[in-house]
Amino acid sequence: MVAFTKGHGTGNDFIIIADPDGALDLTSEQVAVLCDRHFGIGADGILRVVRSAAIDDGQASLAEEPDAEWFMDYRNADGSIAEMCGNGIRVFAHYLVRSGLATIDPGSTLPIGTRAGVRDVTSSDTGYQVDLGLWKLSGIDPLVTADGLSVTRPGLGIDVGNPHVVVALASEAELASLELYRSPQLDPIPPAGANVEFVVPGEPLVRDGIGHVTLRVSERGVGGPLSCGTGGA
CATH class of the missing domain: 3.10.310.10 (Diaminopimelate Epimerase; Chain A, domain 1)
Structure with a gap:
């Protein structure tokens, strides 16, 4: 049995699965079933919460920013791997903070590893903001x-x-x-x-x-x- 949390950012919804030590090996087929809105939980994608040190793709994040402890392993609803998700990373950051896995102090940022590189998240009274970098x-x-x-x-x-x-x-x-x-x-x-x-x-x-x-x-x-x-x- 795998515990999960459901979250959304402006209606863009996700299944959040905590896997800090990288013990889970979700196949694309499993992801697609979980995200199916008729036969599964239903979501636009899955956010796997894993430490950067516990996933191969996280090594580049740690090399870029040693404080990027957490890596957002994001999968699309069809099971394919995605580089980045703007709403997803805000939901991801909220989950980390609410779960006590990370903090965002006033005036500071929380670096999060993604396949598109490290992204910095801040919080305010209006929610979470992410620096997406230069387009x-x-x-x-x-x-x-x-x-x-x-x-x-x-x-x-x-x-x-x-x-x-x-x-x-x-x-x-x-x-x-x-x-x-x-x-x-x-x-x-x-x-x-x-x-x-x-x-x-x-x-x-x-x-x-x-x-x-x-x-x-x-x-x-x-x-x-x-x-x-x-x-x-």
Whole structure:
């Protein structure tokens, strides 16, 4: 029997499994069954809480930041391994703090290892914030076809530790017409796949120094979650 906790970040939900010493070996099939919303617990993915020293992928995190004691072993709902999850790491940090496994003192950060590198999390009265690092262009800009779009649209490939393709739409009505039950088709397909964000810029785009967009996402290995932390960034 494996104990678990269920958590969510702005509706993006996860199964959290504490495995500090890396004793569990979850297969992709087991992850997919656990995340199945009809026959399993149901989630957008699994967050395995493991010490960086207890997992091979954690060695790079310790080399980057020796204080990164904890590693977020994130799996998508289909069982595939993911590099990073913006909402997931905030939920992960909250679990560490609530479980007494870590603390975030005022003015300090909690470094957490991920496959995209170490990410620093802070807390405040409004919740948890994560420094996702600098984004960069991926160099792969696919054409995107999706149910509900009348024509194929150009996408912009962006890397935020995990791969994204951003598609700008003309109106919120066009955004609402999308059918994301099937994953959008990308041409060419990025080597590691990609999350696809369909966005409509706000009017004005920036208000009081904060950018505003309306967004829907089709997440690689997940489907259409209610939100996407790295996609929002």
